[in-house]
Amino acid sequence: MTKTRPTIVIAAGGQATRMGGNKPRQLLAGRTLLDHALTWAMDHSDDVAIAVRGKDQIAELPIPLLIDRIEGIGPISALDNAFRYAEQKARDSVMLIGCDQPFLPGDLANRLAREIATNGCAMPVSHGRDHPMAALWRVDCAALADYIDGGGQSLWRFADAVGVTRVDWGDGCDPDTFANINDPAALAKAESQLSPRSD
Template identity: 40%
Template sequence: MSLSPREIAAVVLAGGEGRRIGGSKPQRMLAGRNLLERAAGQASAFSDLTAVAVRDLAQTEAPDGLTLIEDAPWEGPLGGLAAALAFARSRRRAAALTLPCDMPLVPADLASRLAAAPGEHGATLAASGGRLHPVCGLWRVEALDALSAYAGGGQRSLKGFAATVGFATVEWPAEPVDPFFNVNTAEDLARAETLLA
């Protein structure tokens, strides 16, 4: 994509309910900060323009200095992606970098490596150990134009939408620790605490 940080808006996807961890996943504490605050810190390292996409604006308190935006009315992370792309476009950015609130080990070179991927694709997605992580992606704002038709067909998969707009992948090693390890359960949270220590 060859984009500079000034052309990117970084948006934390925090609209999931977190049922497997007992709800309120963004507020779960990890190494002295909640998952949302931790992800917001990651986002601000990637761009000077950041936001948090949430399911319900009235039910969420934004970390200091961050803008809250509301997911589009589609279930899953597709609603957050729509909000991220609309936010980036409204601020005249060329692309939105999305990252979820539940991946506390996201690599520091996420944005730079995705932005440097060659080719003109609608999205560039992170991968590790041969697994694609479409919630960690750099999406050109033009992808927003294809989103309504895609979602209108009842589709909700980020991977499927990436295929619709065309995508490249950037691979990270999954050993010794997968940087895209995500927290879904109380056990995952305990493991993340150990890994961060």
């Protein structure tokens, strides 16, 4: 089990080509997707940062902003940012979440921390699917650097390389719990789920 509450880094640097615009600034129930992610993260950690491709992606916030060190390698660049930031803060673990996951469960951080044991990653699983973008990682900058230097870009393969505990949320878990909002249709669906129902 981790010694402290994990650092949480929000990955907000994706291209968002299917969204037709800047994903972190997309509105959901009157708030940006990034604001939803920040609220969740701050409820579960006292150390939160945001990983982006460039400073122009999001409005200025009183939150540490981590700029991609390596371009063009996908979400693994956000994990690279997260590891380096957490190491600087002397944290032994870090959770990486997407800015587009507004339905993450409240017990996610604690449950993964209980299950990670001596492995390098604890990853939630629901309905037979792994969710590396909502995983807890043991900080190991050297291992990640070696993986990236060797051409590795997959979060799944890195998790397997460092040892992964898969934590199953069960088939009773809402299918949207770990969902990413990747297109306007998914955003509209999430909007309908969060909007108050009228009798």
